[in-house]
Amino acid sequence: MIAEKMTQAFQWTYNENDQEFSLHGSLRPQRADELSNCISALEQSVSNVSGMFYVNVRRLVRMNNVAFHALGCKILDLVRTRTDLKVHVTTSSVVGWATRKFAVLETMSDKITVSEYDNEFYPGQSFVEDSAFIHVLRTQTKLTWRHEKDLLAKHGLKPGMQVADICCGIGDFAVLLQKEFAPDRLVALDHSRASLDYARRVASDFGVRGIDYVFGDAADMLLEDNQFDFVTCRHSLQVFDRPERILKELFRICKPGGRVYVTNEKNSHCLGEPRGESIQWTYTEVAKLWHHFDMDIEIGPKSRRLLIEGGFEDVSIGSFMVTNTDGNPQDFADVIESWKKLFADTMATQRGDDEAFKEKFAKGFDDHIFAALHPKGYAGWPIWVASGRKPL
Ligand SMILES: C[S@@+](CC[C@H](N)C(=O)[O-])C[C@H]1O[C@@H](n2cnc3c(N)ncnc32)[C@H](O)[C@@H]1O
Incomplete structure (x- = not known):
């Protein structure tokens, strides 16, 4: 089943078959609470998953620090509270610093892995x-x-x-x-x-x-x-x-x-x-x-x-x-x-x-x-x- 939710500038999709939660569009909230619906959807998606849960941000064309912090904290929180869970984050070089930022999570938990979809990914x-x-x-x-x-x-x-x-x-x-x-x-x-x-x-x-x-x-x-x-x-x-x-x-x-x-x-x-x-x-x-x-x-x-x-x-x-x-x-x-x-x-x-x-x-x-x-x-x-x- 695919669940999808839209806001003005970005959307998220959960693909149950792939255990993958994907974000698309431009993710630039001013405050973390603007992401509360998205974070709740992520929590709901992961609730039935064990093993590897994929978070895919490679289709984001923009992302700011507020969004990174909200997502990063949620991912850390998940692997710390759920012993049966690992998280893999897929980024792209479109949001240039995203790979670097998410890679820090890898150093904080061995249950988190990060990869960049493609080093030569173009905006379009x-x-x-x-x-x-x-x-x-x-x-x-x-x-x-x-x-x-x-x-x-x-x-x-x-x-x-x-x-x-x-x-x-x-x-x-x-x-x-x-x-x-x-x-x-x-x-x-x-x-x-x-x-x-x-x-x-x-x-x-x-x-x-x-x-x-x-x-x-x-x-x-x-x-x-x-x-x-x-x-x-x-x-x-x-x-x-x-x-x-x-x-x-x-x-x-x-x-x-x-x-x-x-x-x-x-x-x-x-x-x-x-x-x-x-x-x-x-x-x-x-x-x-x-x-x-x-x-x-x-x-x-x-x-x-x-x-x-x-x-x-x-x-x-x-x-x-x-x-x-x-x-x-x-x-x-x-x-x-x-x-x-x-x-x-x-x-x-x-x-x-x-x-x-x-x-x-x-x-x-x-x-x-x-x-x-x-x-x-x-x-x-x-x-x-x-x-x-x-x-x-
Ligand atoms: C506008 S479409 C044109 C496709 C085809 N030539 C046509 O006229 O129907 C652009 C194509 O470029 C491909 N493309 C985009 N970036 C590429 C890249 N870095 N290397 C190879 N193909 C790429 C896309 O997957 C897409 O198929």
């Missing part, structure tokens, strides 16, 4: 690695492929190449590449185990062979230098706070003379008619929301500069617009609906936005859907495609 990862994101990615690729199929060839992808798709998500793009371009080798790398599991399942269900799905960190890949003729990285430079670091890795694994291909958005340029004003307002807010979490969903037109500054030559950039007139307008409406859930609900809640704001924010997505499904309406989502050659 808490959203994009979530399995809830799978639906967003799936519907997006469905719409972009009709454009990209031709563009990829124009940017130099040919059958029989050695190809890598970095930050491959759920792997549906890799499957399409495999079918359309029959590469000699295709490596698809991501840092989300949920997405990779999904990707492997889809490839096996569809009887698609030859894709090597690997777990890894795009900023520090175990892949060797100068391996691939064509390296793709779609919609992903925008989830990192330092995209140039990822680009450096893409450059490294690309063969001299090979090309790196990136796609990125500029969300504030999403548009629609009728109800253009509300749509425009909402997507401008999306850009601000991503910025809050140290991600840049406006990178699209900046891709040319990033590639040139990354040492690439023969840089080529263009854009295309996914619209409701491309095919079934409902497909586009589905994508917008999945953005609404992620942006106006999950992410806005984690930022601590109030209900009035979230309602207005959500309305712009509803209006975009209205425009997409309106018999005389027009709705668009622009995407920038850029590639550059690694010098010989």
Whole structure:
């Protein structure tokens, strides 16, 4: 059973199967008593547990000292009063000092252990690695492929190449590449185990062979230098706070003379008619929301500069617009609906936005859907495609 409770800026979840109590969002109380409901929920969760109890704070994007003290004292109290109990705390480097702080608890009791989920955890990862994101990615690729199929060839992808798709998500793009371009080798790398599991399942269900799905960190890949003729990285430079670091890795694994291909958005340029004003307002807010979490969903037109500054030559950039007139307008409406859930609900809640704001924010997505499904309406989502050659 999963118990869940929400407050304005943070939430907690208890997963009985995993004996894990997780905290999400921004945990910055002024006084300890603001956490009393959360601490009671923790007490209630642990009451039926013996053996290892997991406290997971890795999905917190912010945390202050008041919160650390309240949690730390509760954990110490638990292991001291309950002889049958051990506690493991999982932190992340997003809240930089949390690992250091919680590690002190390890020195105070041998029944407490602490580990950092990942030394290379990025601010946006808490959203994009979530399995809830799978639906967003799936519907997006469905719409972009009709454009990209031709563009990829124009940017130099040919059958029989050695190809890598970095930050491959759920792997549906890799499957399409495999079918359309029959590469000699295709490596698809991501840092989300949920997405990779999904990707492997889809490839096996569809009887698609030859894709090597690997777990890894795009900023520090175990892949060797100068391996691939064509390296793709779609919609992903925008989830990192330092995209140039990822680009450096893409450059490294690309063969001299090979090309790196990136796609990125500029969300504030999403548009629609009728109800253009509300749509425009909402997507401008999306850009601000991503910025809050140290991600840049406006990178699209900046891709040319990033590639040139990354040492690439023969840089080529263009854009295309996914619209409701491309095919079934409902497909586009589905994508917008999945953005609404992620942006106006999950992410806005984690930022601590109030209900009035979230309602207005959500309305712009509803209006975009209205425009997409309106018999005389027009709705668009622009995407920038850029590639550059690694010098010989
Ligand atoms: C916006 S999604 C794009 C996915 C896919 N390229 C697509 O277009 O559908 C960003 C992807 O980057 C992955 N990611 C985030 N941080 C990563 C990292 N450090 N290393 C590898 N992948 C990462 C996420 O798990 C997610 O699948």
